Amino acid sequence: MTMPTPRTPAPTAASPGWTALIDAVRDAGQYPTRAEAERNTRIVLSALGGHVTGEERVALAHSLPTEAARLIADQIPATRPLTAAEFVDCVAARVEGATPATARWDVSSVLSAVATLVDDALITDVLAQLPPGYALLFGKADLTPAS
Numbered sequence: 001m002t003m004p005t006p007r008t009p010a011p012t013a014a015s016p017g018w019t020a021l022i023d024a025v026r027d028a029g030q031y032p033t034r035a036e037a038e039r040n041t042r043i044v045l046s047a048l049g050g051h052v053t054g055e056e057r058v059a060l061a062h063s064l065p066t067e068a069a070r071l072i073a074d075q076i077p078a079t080r081p082l083t084a085a086e087f088v089d090c091v092a093a094r095v096e097g098a099t100p101a102t103a104r105w106d107v108s109s110v111l112s113a114v115a116t117l118v119d120d121a122l123i124t125d126v127l128a129q130l131p132p133g134y135a136l137l138f139g140k141a142d143l144t145p146a147s
Helices: 016-029 034-049 054-063 066-073 084-094 100-117 120-129
Strands: none
Touching: 016 034, 016 066, 016 100, 034 066, 034 084, 034 100, 054 066, 054 120, 084 100
C-alpha cells in the first residue's frame, strides 16, 4: 500500500485590490520596490488594527481588500488609545532602522492610500474614534472647532 504524497498548497495570488493598494502605497511613499511598500503596508495596517474597534473596525475591514482586512481584523484591541505621535513611534519600533521621521512617512503613505479606497464618511467615523492628530496621517485636514 502506498502512502499518498503530501501536497504543498499552491501559493495564492494577491487579489487585484491588494495589488492596487500596494501600488498606491508605493506611489505615495515613493518606495523603490513593491516589497518595501508591501512590508510597510502590513506593518501599518497591523498597528492600526488594534486601535480601530467596534463597527468602524468591521466597516473598515469590509471596505478593504481581503489581505488588508485580515491585517486589521486579526489584531487584539489595544488597552489604551495611542496619540498619533505614539502610533508613529509604535510603527517605528516595528521597522528595523526606522526613525520617527521615516515611520511618519510610512504611516502617512499607507493611511493616505487607504483613505482613497474607503468612503469619506467611514474615514470620518474612524478618525472620530482615534485621538486627535490622526487625520493628517490619513491625508485629511485635522480640523478642530475654534475655541
